[in-house]
Every structure is written in C-alpha cells, then in structure tokens.
Amino acid sequence: MLKRANIRIKGNVQMAGFRTFIKNTADSLSVTGFAENQEDGSVRVVCEGKEEKIKELIKTIKEKTPSFARIDEMDVAYEDYKGEFVSFERRGVDVPQKATLDDLLTVLKSFDSKAERLVSILDDMNVTLKSVKEDTSSIKKDTSSIKEDTTSIKEDTSSIKEDTKLIPAIKGNTDMMLEKQDDTTEEIRALREDLKAYMENRFAKIEHEIEAIKAKIGVV
Numbered sequence: 001m002l003k004r005a006n007i008r009i010k011g012n013v014q015m016a017g018f019r020t021f022i023k024n025t026a027d028s029l030s031v032t033g034f035a036e037n038q039e040d041g042s043v044r045v046v047c048e049g050k051e052e053k054i055k056e057l058i059k060t061i062k063e064k065t066p067s068f069a070r071i072d073e074m075d076v077a078y079e080d081y082k083g084e085f086v087s088f089e090r091r092g093v094d095v096p097q098k099a100t101l102d103d104l105l106t107v108l109k110s111f112d113s114k115a116e117r118l119v120s121i122l123d124d125m126n127v128t129l130k131s132v133k134e135d136t137s138s139i140k141k142d143t144s145s146i147k148e149d150t151t152s153i154k155e156d157t158s159s160i161k162e163d164t165k166l167i168p169a170i171k172g173n174t175d176m177m178l179e180k181q182d183d184t185t186e187e188i189r190a191l192r193e194d195l196k197a198y199m200e201n202r203f204a205k206i207e208h209e210i211e212a213i214k215a216k217i218g219v220v
Contacts, residue, residue, distance in 0.1 A: 002081035007045035011072035032085035037092030
C-alpha cells in the first residue's frame, strides 16, 4: 500500500551529513520526497512510497544514524498518498538563518568532535601504513630470492634449448620408422592374403578328394 509520512527529527541532526544519509537511504528504497533543515535545528522529512519501505527508512534512520549525528526525538505521522514527488531531494540551508551564539558554539563543538575523530582515523592509517611498509620490506627480500631462483631456471632452460636441437633428428628417425612400419604392415597384409588363398585352394582339393573316395565306396 502506498503511503505518505511526515517525520520531524530533533537532536544533533544538522551539519552532520544527516540529510545526505536520509536521501541515500530513501533512494535505495525507491522512496520519494525531501529532507529539509528547519530553523529550530530539527530536520523535517516528507516522503511517499510503499508503506513497508517507509517503515524501513524510519528504522534505518533510527538504527544506523551517522556517527556525527544524534537523534533525541523522532515524530512520525502517516497520511494518504498524494503522488507529489518523483525523486528524493535534500533541501534547506546548511546553517539555520537565525543562528544564535549557542548555535555557533554547537557547530564549532561538532567540528571539534569531527576533527578528533579524523585524527583518530589518521593515526590508525599511519599504524596500518607502517605495517604495510614492513610487509613490503619482507616482500622485497623474498623477491630477491625469487630473482636468484629465476637465474637457475634460466640456466636450466639453456640446457633445454640445447636438447631441442635434437628434435629435427628425432623427427627424421621417427618419420623413417613410421615409413618402415607402413611397409611392414603392407607385407603382413599381403602374406595374409596369400595364406588365405592357399588355404582356400587346399580345402577345395581336400573336399574334391573326399567326394571321389565316397563315390568309390558307394556312399552317396
């Protein structure tokens, strides 16, 4: 069933990549509408689509909130589907127009938090890069031994190359042997034909002699 939902999200939800996160999630679920920053620091979401997809969007927003954002309160109101949107948009300015000093301090604290997280990530990257550098050093040593092995392989292939020079002679001898084999086969075939003719002739004579003997002794 197609539905429409009005969602109001309060907390640290601006200047935290929150609307982009909502848009990407909505796009993946084929949900249309918009996410818009409000002057009071909240984010308003109006969306349309299949009811189960909208519920999945809401669940994802709650359970997979970006690390730099924080949800304190989330109100959802369902309405009838209107078919108002063709895509999902990210609306509103990035900083409230009527920003107070407290708002600016909140933004600066958010930047500090992001900077600390970035420093932590960079430290982890440095540790990883150091480990990779050590691994590549050992790989370089291994490739040296491989290079030595390829030298011996090259020497072996040289002897193989010398051996391949014998191939034409071997081929010539093989061809000659095949020719002799063919000749022998023909000789055997001729002998078999001669033997067959001899045996047929011999059996014919024996049969004729048996008939003559039977006539002499009166055996019909």
